Amino acid sequence: MTTFDDRERAFEAKFARDEELQFRITARRNKLLAHWAAEKMGLTPEETDAYAKAVVQADFEEAGDEDVVRKLLGDLTAAGVEIDEPAVREALADRMAEARRQFIEAQ
Template sequence: MTTFDNREKSFEHGFAIGSELAFKARARRNQMIGLWAGEKLGMDAAAADAYASELVALDLKPEADDVVFERIAEDFAKAGVAQSHHQIRRNMMQMQIEAERQVRESV
């Protein structure tokens, strides 16, 4: 193998690991935002955990961030929870940062 082949395999391996870590971070973020939203919706711990798991499953769809956001925004509107779209997005971003930190530390 040439040096170029080794570099190519190294970059491919790094990309695969980065993609896996990004997926894990999004799943963790969705779990965290689901628990937060469940609390705001007045759910007990078991219901909030089930709600969070539903949000994690939504991540398998295209444009998952928008799907998760829209689900939370709709559920808040139905329940009369006073959270602006900006507040929901801000919490999602903050939880994404925290989730990425947690995933990096677990590796």
């Protein structure tokens, strides 16, 4: 039974590492996305940092990316930036690829 228990612990440890890595990549993606949106809105560097934190926090509202898309779309529209949901989703996908690349290079 020890071999089975060891395998089970190893799978649990791998799952925990994978989940943590995915969380960190998603948080990085959200920061990159916030910087992209802040540039479009013409925010100052200080406002950009605060906005990045707000976007990361918005991701905790519900599972998935809908909360982030909704926040960005609402903020960009309120700032007078003409943008639609597909453009925000495209930026989200682009920033996810960039966040993954950055994590791969960091390791």
